Amino acid sequence: MFQDFTSKSAPENGPPRLAALRVQMQRAGLDGFFVPRADAHQGEYVAERDARLAWLTGFTGSAGFCIALNDRAGVFVDGRYRVQVRAEVDLSAFTPVNWPETKPGPWLREALPQGGRVGFDPWLHTRREIAEVEKALEGSGIELTDCENLIDAIWADRPAPPSAPARIHPMSLAGEDSAAKRARIARGLRQRGVAAGVLTLPDSICWLLNIRGADLPRNPLVQCFAVLHDNAHLTLFADLAKFSPELRAHLGAEVTLRPVEAFAPGLRSLIGPVQVDPASAPVQIGRELEAAGHQIVWAEDPCLLPKAYKNPAEIAGMEAAHHRDACAMVEFLCWLDETAPQGGLTEVDVVTALEGFRRATNQLIDISFDTICGAGPNGVINHYRVTEATNRPVIPGEILLVDSGGQYADGTTDITRTVAVGPVPEDARAPFTRVLQGMIAISRARWPKGLAGRDLDPLARAPLWMAGQDYDHGTGHGVGAALCVHEGPARISRISDVPLAPGMILSNEPGYYREGAFGIRIENLVLVEDAPALPGGDARAMLAMRTLTWVPIDRRLIDLDLLSGAERNWLDAYHAEVWRRVGPHVSEAARDWLRAACAPL
Template sequence: MFRAVFQSFDDAAQGAAGPGRLAALRTELRRHGFNGFIIPRADEHQGEYVPANAERLAWLTGFTGSAGLAVVLEDRAAIFVDGRYVLQAPQQVDETAFTVVPLAETTPEAWLRAHLPAGARLGYDPWLHATASVRRFTKAAEAAGGRLEPVSHNPLDAVWSDRPQPPTGRIRVQPESLAGESAATRLARLRDSLVNEKLDALLISDPHNMAWLFNIRGADVPHTPLALGYALVPREGRPALFLDGRKLTAEAGAALAGVADVAPPAALEERLQQAAAGGARIRLDQTTAAAALSTIVHAAGGVADVGEDPLTLMKARKNTVEIAGSRAAHLRDGAAVTRFLRWFDGAAPAGGVTEIDAVSALETFRRETNVLEDVSFPTISGAGPNGAVVHYRVTTATNAPVGEGMFLIDSGAQYADGTTDITRTIAVGEPDAEMRDRFTRVLRGHIAVATAVFPRGTWGAQIDSFARRPLWEAGLDFDHGTGHGVGSFLSVHEGPQRISRLGNVALEPGMILSNEPGYYKAGAWGIRIENLLVVEERDIPGAERPMLGFETLTLAPIDLRLVEPSLLSDAELAWLNAYHARVREELTPSLASEEERAWLVEATQAIVA
């Protein structure tokens, strides 16, 4: 009945092959006179989702997370992961070959200062590192008495015999009816920014920004509709996109021809040299521009102005059309999720449901909308202890039955009018007091963020602690950010906005973010409650400065069986009841069967303390 089309359950991790691949890499490094090499989990654009031919870290180590870095020396090797992956990495990596190092304990730079031998040559691929990371590694290598050197050809590629070919996904137009603005208008806004910042050109290295600026979408990486490539936008004159022409549909080719030239990727270096000649100032994005691009600009006599790509913030501020599209996408998606929750509520307690069954069922309900483009990331489907693995990905090897306790499912969808991301934690059987206490504390943190009112200029870091206070009061916490930015039929993880300790960008109207506090009891269960929010202006009588707040976009029931009403304040209880009343009112017309509508009424009933 149910099947997954947009995600696979194959175990991509090949940790057992790690020692042999590590030995082959070391042989190749010795052949070129290097004593070590740095392998980031990155492509030429520093993307979260990368094409198969750029999955170098996974091929070498077996680790399949979306962030990480390995350092290989002659006598030791380490892989560095953040708090999301401290449980996953040891399960995937052969620890006889690689030491798994949590970033919270040691940074790669500190590790290098301690372990890089004096006089060692440490290699790196300048197309896979941003300038700032090269600076950090240079200092670390020099502090150890060694030196960091770029390689002309990546030595790992030389030993990766079955490396896939670069992707050639088709590029299509994102119509103005969904984008809310033409490419020509966006180009005009960008050029105004270049004039204001006294820049001669912008080199766009972030494919998300290229997609947004030119109103195109592609299919080069999993789950995010990106076309990999670059664009060069001069302050005056015609822009150029550097793309494989085989990707272009006739419609996309015609649309782009109206605003820009399209050239093959191999032409990028020469065109960048021409743009930089004569001391021109070229803006390179500090986050996504490879260090190699700075070298090209400098060598041509230009100034590599490494800073923020102005498009990143423009893209983050959704216009009214994009926000309307997001609301429509969430209404459609909420009905699909509700249908899933009703199915799960009946099937799971009877037994026989596995984590993969749940993923397949939810994707099927979304596909039945007939407008699902893709999932926005591989669904996290965690039964019992697997729910405590923050970025757990179920495979045929790990697929667990759903038993009594708690089940966590974190998923999202890509629709042409919006991107969704939602997490629900579901009780299977009767939850115990500890489960209810922890769930309610997470819910209180979620409500605190959802109801926050704050002055313009407030950073996400200032909101982050709102979500943690109810957990801190019990001596608890969670090791991930409270919220990330979300794109408009683009990446489910979009910057620069975020709600986390590292969120140093002011929140502005139109920004979409997630609200997802959690709690994870290792070896037992995990809890996360996630809705998406959009920042909006708030009119407060008597306010002395402009104020902002959030509108909740996500619509789906929160499991009331896990709520301990006595822990909620009157205001928190009122929010929960009002949210469920809205869910019931807005989703009921989208549910086809009487059984589904009746279940929704029961799942969203008002509760009292």
Template structure:
């Protein structure tokens, strides 16, 4: 019996003791973070599935794992011999988690989960579901306590401040902006629990989630004070003094759960029910009034100010130097037969870390050769990685955290001869990337409206990719940032209908994945900017801030339109002009000149 199966059996035994019929284990921490620290990786510990997104549901005799199209191949491999059934989200005939619960929970049954790892909106829905079934929703404890004996401790890495020269706006100004937003809702209390919003508000960063420079914490904003709930030892005396100058008072991390019980009964509380956890909400006095609305920090954080926009350009120039050096190294070294996916990932890290302003990577590097690249979020390990041969495609999706901002880039690189099919598919993906980058649109347009530009050439060929085209990117923060995105399916990704504002940094990353063969993705980051304003509208367009050449050897020029080819040649010319002076090696300079040469 596999270790994961044994763990699930132990959980099922505890469920039987408590008369629980189904137990939910989402991929979440107490803050609804996209990525979570080791303490919160209960779903991975139980099931063996290591992807960043998924929900495990354990019944009295079965277990089910829901994940999205990015992870179907990976999940099928990792769930072997665990007894866990893979539920492929959004595939025909596959119910959602909630639909499955509705169909299979009988009258008088009990659904359970740790109320701290689900949102208010989820908790309310599950509570109503069980009331309708005359059953019980039990969310008062984490059932893994006592089962997961070697569970990692909660991370409590030291926090650090971000200077105003990088972020352009002081914490005092940001706090005042939140208070103005509270007045619009006539709220006198705002509960903020999303870690990237807290980091942005207080101009503070940390290392409590790998690659995401955030601090495990909560914030309560009132008209006359701000309370910052954080673990002991995380905030130095120097930082504490700086925060106190802005009226920020420190309290222990878990103290918030008791202190919200003491809020005045006539309080009107602003909170985002999609983010604040259910246990925290349940601890509020019954008499208070709550207002469910998006945290005012979220759209403000997404719209980079002029200082941040200029710094992001600098960060991407730094990143371009590292990536160009990496691509040259890869092409030169692969024929020697010494390159595998793991040491390639480590080499890309080395090139980034040569820059003193690079603090870390922005996510786990995806280095995938051949068929491994068909697994959209595949990441190699030292023990399990493929050797890179002198043929076909190599895909690298990587990024860095710099003082000047966050980067995210994907390049699909020819490491040897390519088939005509590979070239055709690459060109169609690149065509989508270019079309989106060239977009000009009236203010009010959201990413869902633009998605066809990136997918159109693939759709015309009867092809598609099973992930979003674009996600927002934070400033020295999370590489995935809302509220906006580029995805035609606004029912699944509602941020696609939110207007793209000036200063939004968003990815442009169409792809194509053929299981067992290869994967292709071409990703740049785009900065949304105002174009001209006339009688029709305020028009918007994109500035491409990523400055790394696309693979010329994989392009079939005839498949690109005249304006697309013109755009590509101008882009490559700009890349050469900016990056060439930063390269010290003569051979690297010669490679870049060839890689950016005009395509006719």
């Protein structure tokens, strides 16, 4: 379980730790210091050892950073965390900053008008990130400078590195052996005239080697670095104790295992041009290569797109995982619908029960992220994680938002359902229906091949826009196959220019949030496929979505007058398919509940 910083660490966060950091800044001759959420791998989740931002500030969101100066400390968060950050940080010590509307460069220029030196740990920031800040600071007299990590110097009881064993991800689920993947990616390196590619994203490396691990909460990853050579040989830098003899045999002779401490020296010893991803590789990697005189080719991680294109075995595994997960969700929703209206439940009760239904499948490895269970106004916090301090009763007459998922050996799930608890609040019907309309629009979409997520994003927002409403998160993110629940590079978002392509699995999750009242989100996972030709259609290639999530949507919250005939037909057909797929595989009580939940509109 991920450490609950909100409830356990908050009393110690803020002024004492910030004061200690400022002492370190003074000793280092610095006027400021960056404290990012990221670790050296730039993933969404971090091990407890690397949760420096939460340790300093109390903010536990999955994205953000702090810039600590001598007279102020800004905590930069995006629209998902504007409510959460104010609930978690000491506002007498830290100032929430709306990011990306306010970027660090302009903020520093205003805060340090006379210039100054601002330090950062080069293992925790990417080249692209630092270059953007440096450009914004040109002519300001403010200098960004590499330095040792000042948080590590004051974190006396910093946890040990994760040490969970790695495991084999079998061919039956991977669909392609590691040697074939490495040969395919190495061929691309040779075509670009590159001798080696540096890999820093653990999910890329785990996908490439067909391995999984348990180093991070909720993500089946092994923390490691790798160098893939143009001859398909790979050098893996990791904690050697995590690799059993069986796993070493699985890796084969073309994979050399070395301790993680050998990574920086190994970079310096490479020969020929080296490919590095400026968006995900730490600044220090470029420093090491430049010091050794290497030619650096800045290009995207070569595993990102191949990993996003799921093969038939991965798709079959995801479908199996979603069927299993849907059965657990139906059992849970049946229990919730019977129990919650009686009163007495809390958010923690709901989270515990839901995980129990998933564990009852006897195939759950872990939940795929900390369950978001927001009752009433807590549903407004997009990535809300209930604690004993924030635990709220589930009150009849309110709505409840539950966003959750499971990690199984064969797949990763992510689903959100917003449900009525007892009497339906009338002011929630119209926005719920508009969110549903947006979700249906993405589900039904057909579009010419070559379009990106930003082109589809307006389809989900249009019903809300027509009512003067919107939401401050993307419409969908990529999802890994028995990997990370948030996977790049594709997503459905107004800022995504990655063309959607067959095999990509995305979430489809529009929402609406009324502060102080309720949050609404409806989420299914969808698979991008080639669309069948239509009579009278052009010869051009078209794509479409295939739904993977089969769990009923709360019909009680729908304003039927807002739905078109096509939307009604889609929802009735969806519920008929839910009944066909799931009905035979749940308990008698859940089957009776499901029959009513899937009745035609």
